[in-house]
Structures are given as structure tokens and as C-alpha cells.
Amino acid sequence: MLRTFVTHNPEDLEAYFGRALPELLRIAEVVLNPLDRDLTTPELIEHAATCDVVIAHRSTPGESTLFSGCERLLAFLRTAVDISTVDVGAASRNGVLVAHADKSFVPSTAEIALALMLDLARNVSESTVDYRRGVDPPQRPGFQLRGKVAGLIGYGAIARYLADALRSLGVEVVVTDPYVDAGVDGFRQVGLSExxxxxxxVLPLAASTPETEHLIDDAALALMRPGAMLVNVSRGELLDEDAVGRALDSGHLAGLGMDVGCATDQRPSAALATRPGVVSTPHLGGLTPENADAQAMSAVEQVRALTIGELPPRSVNPDAASRLRAWWTA
Structure with a gap:
């Protein structure tokens, strides 16, 4: 059996991997994170030194020292799609396979974007907090989504799912994406300024790249119509948080909904989350049983493939997996 280390801390193990763990135990010798928190890379090297596979929670980076320091490691399997914190080049130089999870998070993430939009429009959280404090809430005026315009920056899987949902609610959807034509689905494609x-x-749903870092900055915010709202469920680095704070303070930006930010594990930062007019959730977009189970089971599927001499699905660097090929032929 492949000796497999699961990096999830106890809280994340229960939430994200608990239901898949019995399946993994049937096909692998499993070693769990012994601490009640995320491991540092030196700690991970220490605890995973005798393991063949690492199944990594999204908060576990794959740093270069991990791949050089764990000489037995054959594969690093991320239970998320994002591998921006994995040094794939270092993994390849050391002959370690890297693979990621399937995109099972699309409905869950699109739905939390819609939830944030509805909350901002109808002041749900503010009124709920008042009632829980024993305060009679004022009649805060809201507005309906029907007839409003939602601008999607990027037209990937989440944007496509969300666009259909918004259209069914009577929201006009406009899209900007230099690589994908949303017109084939009946949505109007425009430039970013328009x-x-x-x-x-405005919903930035673009991939996180050096070109999209701080996509929403002072200049972009100035182009937004006064009183517009911003919703981010993609990546925290798409927003220049200082610029967004200034736009909120001035009233130019009427509200902000965020499930991601620049704090630990892509959570919203306190500097924005505590401001009036902001609705924040702590990176819950993919935290549904449906998505958590699917992503955890994708890692189990990948371990199963490794044990029978097959490259697992969603491998990133299969040609560089020299350690794995040597293990298969030993």
C-alpha cells in the first residue's frame, strides 16, 4: 500500500475529507496531520518523510524544499483546483508528480456569489445581526435584482453557471473576457471599461495571474457607476484592498460582498470585512458536502490510479514523474 499523508488539520479533515477517509483507508496506509493546526513546510517534511504520497489541503503550500526534502515522495495531490502555491517546477526537477482536484466547486461557488448579491441588495445580514442583538432593525430600503445589470469579468466555469442563474432572475448579464466569447450563450460581450x-x-471571476493582480484598483473603481456594488468569490488578489476601502469610505462603492481576500487561506481581511456595507464569508464557496466530498474523492481516485500503475487524472506534470515510474518498475 502507498503510505499517504493527509495534511488537513482536524477541523478541515472533518469538514473536507471525513467522508472520503474510509475509502482512502481501504487502499492506502494513511498518516494524518498530528497537530491541531496547519503544518509549516519544515513540519510537513518531518512528518511526511516516510510517505509516498501527500494529499494536500488548499492551505498547504507545495514549496521547493518539500520536494527536495522528502526523498520518498512520489506524488503531491492537491484537493483543490488552485495550485498557485505549488512550485511545480521544483516538483518536476525532483521527479514528483503534481495533480489537482476536479472542478466540482462550480455550483457551490456560483451560488455563494448569488447569496452575497442578494444579501447586499436586501440587507439580510445587517437586519439579522440587529435582531440577534435584541435591537429592532430599521426598515432598510433594498432593491430587487430583476432589471439590474451584472458585469462578469472572465467567462470561465463559475461565470457561465452564474450567468445562467442571473438571467433566470431577470438580471441583464454583460461579460468581458479576451479569450472566451460569451456571445455564443446569448450574453453581451463588452470591453472592461464599458x-x-x-x-x-461587478464580479471579478478572472483567473489569478500576474496580469490580473489588483485588476480592481483605483482606476477601475473610478470607472464604476456611483452606487454600484462589488462581489468577489474568486481570488483575493484580484482586488487592490486599499483602493476598495477608499471607494467604500467615499460612498462611490455602495457595497462589497466577499468570500475571499488576502488573509490566511484566502479569507477576507479584517480591514475590509469589518467595514460598514460589507458582507463577508470566510472562504465558504466550496464548503458544501457535495463539493467537499467530490474533491476529497478525487484524491482517493488519484491514489487508486497510482497503486495500479496509471497516471491519475488531472496530473499537471506527468512527463516529469520519474520517481513514480521508478517505483512502478521496482
Whole structure:
């Protein structure tokens, strides 16, 4: 059996991997994170030194020292799609396979974007907090989504799912994406400046790249119509948080909904989350049983493939997996 180390801390193990763990135990010798928190890379090297596979929670980086320091390691399997914190080059130089999970998070993440939009529109959280404090809430005026314009920056899987849901609610959807034509699905494709100027809600759903870092900055916010709202469920680094704070303070930006940010594990930072007019959730977009189980089981599927001499699905660097090939032929 492959000796497999699961990096999830106890809280994350229960939430994200608990239901898949019995399946993994049937096909692998499993070693669990012994601490009640995320491991540092030196700690991970220490605890996983005798393991063949690492199944990594999204908060576990794959740093270069891990791949050089764990000489027995054959594969690093991320139970998330994002591998931006994995040094794939270092893994390849050391002959370690890297693979990621399936995109099972799409419905869950699109739905939390919709939830944040509805909360901002109808002041759900503010009124709920008042009632829980024993305060009679004021009649805060809201607005309906029907007839509003939502601008989607990027037209990947989440945007496509969300666009259909918004259209069913009577929301006009406009899209900007230099690589994908949303017109084939009946949505109007516009330039970024026009999208920012027309939209009541702006949702940056672009991939995180050096080009999209701080995509929403002072200049972009200035182009947004006064009183518009911003919702981010993609990556925290898409927003220049200082610029967003200034736009909230001035009233130019009427509200912000965020499930991601620049704090630990992509959670919203306190600097924005504690401001009036902000609705924040702690990176819950993929935290549904449906998605958590699917991503955990994708790692089990990958371990099963490794044990029978097959490259697992969603491998990133299969040609560089020299350690794995040597293990298969030993």
C-alpha cells in the first residue's frame, strides 16, 4: 500500500475529507496531520518523510524544499483546483508528480456569489445581526435584482453557471473576457471599461495571474457607476484592498460582498470585512458536502490510479514523474 499523508488539520479533515477517509483507508496506509493546526513546510517534511504520497489541503503550500526534502515522495495531490502555491517546477526537477482536484466547486461557488448579491441588495445580514442583538432593525430600503445589470469579468466555469442563474432572475448579464466569447450563450460581450460603467454589480471571476493582480484598483473603481456594488468569490488578489476601502469610505462603492481576500487561506481581511456595507464569508464557496466530498474523492481516485500503475487524472506534470515510474518498475 502507498503510505499517504493527509495534511488537513482536524477541523478541515472533518469538514473536507471525513467522508472520503474510509475509502482512502481501504487502499492506502494513511498518516494524518498530528497537530491541531496547519503544518509549516519544515513540519510537513518531518512528518511526511516516510510517505509516498501527500494529499494536500488548499492551505498547504507545495514549496521547493518539500520536494527536495522528502526523498520518498512520489506524488503531491492537491484537493483543490488552485495550485498557485505549488512550485511545480521544483516538483518536476525532483521527479514528483503534481495533480489537482476536479472542478466540482462550480455550483457551490456560483451560488455563494448569488447569496452575497442578494444579501447586499436586501440587507439580510445587517437586519439579522440587529435582531440577534435584541435591537429592532430599521426598515432598510433594498432593491430587487430583476432589471439590474451584472458585469462578469472572465467567462470561465463559475461565470457561465452564474450567468445562467442571473438571467433566470431577470438580471441583464454583460461579460468581458479576451479569450472566451460569451456571445455564443446569448450574453453581451463588452470591453472592461464599458462593463465597469454599466454594471450595478461587478464580479471579478478572472483567473489569478500576474496580469490580473489588483485588476480592481483605483482606476477601475473610478470607472464604476456611483452606487454600484462589488462581489468577489474568486481570488483575493484580484482586488487592490486599499483602493476598495477608499471607494467604500467615499460612498462611490455602495457595497462589497466577499468570500475571499488576502488573509490566511484566502479569507477576507479584517480591514475590509469589518467595514460598514460589507458582507463577508470566510472562504465558504466550496464548503458544501457535495463539493467537499467530490474533491476529497478525487484524491482517493488519484491514489487508486497510482497503486495500479496509471497516471491519475488531472496530473499537471506527468512527463516529469520519474520517481513514480521508478517505483512502478521496482
Amino acid at each position: 462593463l465597469l460603467g454599466r454594471s450595478d454589480f
